[in-house]
Amino acid sequence: MDQYNKIALKQILLPIRTTKTFSYLSQNDKLSEGDLVEVEFGKQNLIGMVTAQPAEDVKNPEKLKYISKKLPYKFTNNFINFIYKASDYNICEHGLVLKSCIANLSGGSRDVEIEEENLLPPINTTLSQPQENALNSILSSHNPILLEGVTGSGKTELYCYAIYETIKNNGQALILLPEIILATQISERIATIFGKEKITNWHSGISQANKRIIWKNIINGKIKLIIGARSALFLPFLNLKIIVVDEEHDTSFKQEESIIYNARDMAVLRAHEEKCKVILSSATPSLESHLNALSGKYSKVPLEKRFGKSKLPEIKIIDMRQNTSSRFSWISNDLISAINETLYIKKQSMLFLNRKGYAPLSVCLNCGYKEKCPNCSFSLAFYKSSNTLKCHYCNYCSNEKSTFCKHCSNIKIQLRGVGIEKIEEEARILFPSARIISLDSSTISTHKKAQRLIADISEKKFDIIIGTQVIAKGLDFESIHLVGIIQADPYSHDCDIRGIEKSYQLLNQISGRAGRKEQQGIVLMQSYNPTNPLLIKALFNKEQFLEEELNDRKESYMPPFSxxxxxxxxxxxxxxxxxxxxxxxxxxxxxxxxxxxxxxxxxxxxxxxxxxxxxxxxxxxxxxxxxxxxxxxxxxxxxxxxxxxxxxx
Ligand SMILES: Nc1ncnc2c1ncn2[C@@H]1O[C@H](COP(=O)(O)OP(=O)(O)OP(=O)(O)O)[C@@H](O)[C@H]1O
Ligand SMILES: [Zn+2]
Incomplete structure (x- = not known):
């Protein structure tokens, strides 16, 4: 054993699906916890992290390999603790979380150093008094902050000021956003405050080579502000001082593949480990955060009114049972008139329906058979644009739309229900001279496309914007006067405990897109159950809605209570x-x-x-x-x- 005395034995965590560490020899006794190293593992070269674990008793030390190379990167203690705690919380292997922290490092490396710029140009807006007060509360609070303000109250503007203060003091900042189109719009807004070159976006559309450059300039502390998707949480910031989770209630913060985690909750954990500020921002916070604010675990910072002269829109519920014109339309007469009026005053309308395609079901009128996906237990949705039946769960696509029932051979097949393609078709007939666009997650798949669309909508190249939930979140367009919700009835699903909560959030979010500047906007909600107390409370009595929903969860011992x-x-x-x-x-x-x-x-x-x-x-x-x-x-x-x-x- 003697010859090994001067040689250190290190336990290395590798980016593979295990929590176990592996023993390697090192001639460099200066290696310490957090250092990144390259090692041979089987036939591969892997990048791993030196841990603080004591060397294991090795039976055949002569068989151990040497660490091939020490890399010039070291994870901070705060970040290492985050890696371990995030793994343990989500019951996943430490190595898997490590993998998402270094995934962008391997591969040919070109070192591009960016200029470090500490000084920011001054912000060119002034905060209102309520925003000023809110900023002071944010800056002085040591708890996670729940920034709860009605839609259009200036939360985005406000957290930019908090970030400005952070970067001025040489800290790094991270903004997490749930949707690509929102990330694009917010980046552009923030660029007008901080300057374009000072903002770095992080999302799946960025090339591996660029990701490597960004990674290296985050670990060296030179990049100050990242606007990103949830994976940005696993970047190795050197001096992270503030995290903002915008639209914190949004369920797309939940990642459902590989490591299953909720980016909002992991942001709070990361902030705790980094001892940095975290702001959860929303007009309709999740019940989890709501309860945390009630219990004092989070500090609630409210913004009760819209910014400036802007008022919250007027909301009307339309009784679809009265919608009995000769030719059935999913767009009611009241909504048609409102769209016409909006066209007349040269403003924009937004129509919202959370369903892609033309019709969600195709049903046999004889036996009731619904065309199903051969791979899944779901019905196929009909897309008229491509004349196909598609499964939303496995991407199965059938080019043959059956003309007869597969079950009883009857030829009477009916398309049931409604998707945004159908709304678009109706709108084109009803408003022949209007410029109409229809948007869903597949139309806004990249930042480039999102940029184009945002510019086109802002420049009023469209009069009517039809879309799924991609248009509901946080977007800020000056000219949207009318929001029409095609199906506003709260969705309650036996097996989804958050069904009602999600409906509440979506209805309020989408309403919030209307009349964001001077003129008050209008929201029309089409409902087949217009007196449903849940709907009324969700729209007009939020306090009561939240209290009752919280009580229900408490009684049934469901989250956030369990x-x-x-x-x-x-x-x-x-x-x-x-x-x-x-x-x-x-x-x-x-x-x-x-x-x-x-x-x-x-x-x-x-x-x-x-x-x-x-x-x-x-x-x-x-x-x-x-x-x-x-x-x-x-x-x-x-x-x-x-x-x-x-x-x-
Ligand atoms: N201090 C300010 N000076 C000038 N304009 C402001 C200020 N604060 C907010 N605004 C403007 O008011 C509008 C609403 O603000 P913002 O988008 O920040 O609200 P929000 O609370 O984030 O909205 P949402 O919840 O809908 O995302 C925006 O057009 C924004 O530019
Ligand atoms: Zn399928």
């Missing part, structure tokens, strides 16, 4: 899957579980779920991990653990 963890397993062979899930159920000790129960089949795989319901606190994650590990899983079964699940399909 913690749910969903154990999802899938396999092609259903019997094997059931056996495995039953074994898991039988092995559960001192854990409250519901299930296993079947959920929808997707991509030819059967799926079953067990839900764990527990108190909050990290001990649950530990027991769940031990429990899952105690049952041997056949390799044909895929297992994923979803802490705080949002998707119950």
């Amino acid at each position: 913690r749910l963890i969903s154990i999802n397993a899938s396999a092609k062979n259903e019997e094997k899957l059931i056996n495995y899930m039953n074994e898991l159920r039988d092995a559960a000790q001192n854990i409250d579980i519901l299930g296993p129960s079947p959920t929808n089949r997707i991509r030819q795989r059967y799926r079953y779920r067990i839900i764990v319901q527990s108190t909050k606190g990290l001990s649950t994650q530990k027991s769940v991990k031990n429990w899952i590990n105690s049952v041997k899983k056949p390799s044909s079964i895929q297992l994923s653990i979803d802490v705080d699940p949002y998707n119950f399909l």
